[in-house]
Amino acid sequence: MANPQSSLSAEKIAISHRVSRISVSATQAVVMEAAKLRAQGANLVDFGAGEPDFFTPDNIKEAAIRAIRENYSKYTPAAGTMELRKAIVERHAADFGSSYVPAEVIATAGGKQAIFNLICSLVNPGDDVILPVPYWVTFCDCINYAGGHPVMLETREAENFALTAEMVQAALTPRTRLVIVNSPSNPSGAVVPPKEMERILEVTASHGAMLLSDECYCYYLYEQSPYSVGSLPDAKDHLILVGSLSKTYAMTGWRLGFAMAPAPLVSAMLKLQSHSTSNPTSIVQQAGIEALAGPQDSVQQMLQEYRRRREFVVEKLREIPDVSCTLPQGAFYAYPNVSSFLNPQTGSGGKANLAASVNELGGKLLREEGVVVVPGEAFGTREHFRLSYATSMANLEEGLTRLKSFFAKQGD
Ligand SMILES: Cc1ncc(COP(=O)(O)O)c(C=O)c1O
Known part of the structure; x- marks a missing residue:
């Protein structure tokens, strides 16, 4: 044949x-x-x-089974249901003291989709994007896809791959559109301390660039309590937070993540998402509400x-x-x-x-x-x-x- x-x-x-x-x-x-x-x-x-x-914890699995039985089988708003977006901002507010509202949130099919939508919505061909090395590979490919120019910022192993505001400051130019920080880092496990993260946001903002803080592993910290730069009162204008339920609740295959960002940027990401995947799976959204609002043990x-x-x-x-x-x-x-x-x-x-x-x-x-x-x-x-x-x-x-x-x- x-x-x-x-x-x-x-x-x-x-x-x-x-x-x-x-x-x-x-x-x-x-x-x-x-x-x-x-x-x-x-x-x-x-x-x-x-x-x-x-x-995945049983209470989350049960919520998904209930959602199927209760016929959560229709399209939802492309950014996710209001209930889910509320659960996202409320979890973040409870854990980190941030003050986001549902209009500043988009739920996505995993943190990956949030990163892809964000970079495509923000980066024009020729724009510089600062990326600390070692980096999670997807950042680099998303920048390349958007036609941006990854500016590799080498960290030093002898200093535990530490990223500092001085290093970011030295790499910023008028062409810098975005600075990416992933703390704790995949692959090195390096963590940017809260004060340093504040300074990184400060220098980024003062250059008119945006900071993408990837918080996908933020609950898995061994030397300090979980922290988010989104907890700063004046953080929002130059900040995008990306989160994911994948690692936090052992839900990698379910595909649920989110971004929190200034509303016009969320609208741009939503435009893109509305023409590609639309909403994250309706049943998974119900499970996500239980994950975020239910017991955290x-x-x-x-x-x-x-x-x-x-x-x-x-x-x-x-x-x-x-x-x-x-x-x-x-x-x-x-x-x-x-x-x-x-x-x-x-x-x-x-x-x-x-x-x-x-x-x-x-x-x-x-x-x-x-x-x-x-x-x-x-x-x-x-x-x-x-x-x-x-x-x-x-x-x-x-x-x-x-x-x-x-x-x-x-x-x-
Ligand atoms: C640093 C980092 N960000 C984001 C993600 C996205 O995960 P997901 O798309 O499963 O939410 C991953 C997954 O490995 C990751 O390592």
């Missing part, structure tokens, strides 16, 4: 310039590669997935468990000769430096038989030990792996044992 799939190439079909400028998310690529190996029977330990291993329980895992992972990584790792202050990722195993060698005291890149080293690790990690190239650095510790202690123990034996063999 003939192959039913057309053999037409991307060049022949002339994919648009906009889409040609971006790539499939590198983290998705790792997920696909691991799925292929798993289908062939490989016994993998997966540190790649950036999602909680916990199940599950968040604390997950935080305690992530804290225990963070300690274990960092300790075990630091025991591996020639591997170093900063202590993540938030989120659920470790970002070890493996430069001693790369050629040309940038670390000291390394070995001779080395991989050419962290990508190559990650591929070797996958094939030889069945351990899935995301190479740092996806996040703008060339010497790191990202390990998600949102996985069971049993997996962490097995994976760290495999990692130790893998690195012991490199350069033998």
